[in-house]
Amino acid sequence: GESVGLHLPTLSVQEGDNSIINCAYSNSASDYFIWYKQESGKGPQFIIDIRSNMDKRQGQRVTVLLNKTVKHLSLQIAATQPGDSAVYFCAENIGGGTSYGKLTFGQGTILTVHP
Amino acid sequence: DAGVIQSPRHEVTEMGQEVTLRCKPISGHNSLFWYRQTMMRGLELLIYFNNNVPIDDSGMPEDRFSAKMPNASFSTLKIQPSEPRDSAVYFCASSPQGGNQPQHFGDGTRLSIL
Numbered sequence: 001g002e003s004v005g006l007h008l009p010t011l012s013v014q015e016g017d018n019s020i021i022n023c024a025y026s027n028s029a030s031d032y033f034i035w036y037k038q039e040s041g042k043g044p045q046f047i048i049d050i051r052s053n054m055d056k057r058q059g060q061r062v063t064v065l066l067n068k069t070v071k072h073l074s075l076q077i078a079a080t081q082p083g084d085s086a087v088y089f090c091a092e093n094i095g096g097g098t099s100y101g102k103l104t105f106g107q108g109t110i111l112t113v114h115p
Numbered sequence: 116d117a118g119v120i121q122s123p124r125h126e127v128t129e130m131g132q133e134v135t136l137r138c139k140p141i142s143g144h145n146s147l148f149w150y151r152q153t154m155m156r157g158l159e160l161l162i163y164f165n166n167n168v169p170i171d172d173s174g175m176p177e178d179r180f181s182a183k184m185p186n187a188s189f190s191t192l193k194i195q196p197s198e199p200r201d202s203a204v205y206f207c208a209s210s211p212q213g214g215n216q217p218q219h220f221g222d223g224t225r226l227s228i229l
Contacts, residue, residue, distance in 0.1 A: 032215040043119075043222045093215060101163075101216055102170075
């Protein structure tokens, strides 16, 4: 029979452009959010996190925006480079301090950066 | 600093055989998580521990799967007997005490059951 896999959203950009990757999260009680980057053959790598009492946080070339009203999270990558090509996952922590750090992951977005 | 260390990196074995995956979390981290990643299902949480105690094993697919954490620096995920549908990449992750902390992942074990 035909196998059906996950159809991940894809984003293709030119080197030097800015990238925006979006994520809709599921639970309005979630109070902590993380973005991960996963390269081929490797585990997910922590990029940046944000707590629910913030709506924006900046790192090196990356910015995370949180809109709790519409339960939306975005990752902005400035001056995207070929090395940024990877699958990007958002994750949410629903339980706060009593959850022992359990995260719920999104399906992921494939980012391809063309030289 | 050493990250999460998983072994083996690759495992190929025949169905029916017992498979044991190993994980050494980051020193000082209190929570440890086992995940499975496939093209069909994405990243699935199997089980997680806090202070060596299993907290939630609802993601473990069948009784063929078991996990242990005998001490703070070592955990195993065992499949017995293994089946071809168990083929996947298995990740271990650890995080510090308390919520609102990122998990740090190992580079996984790529398991192929023939």
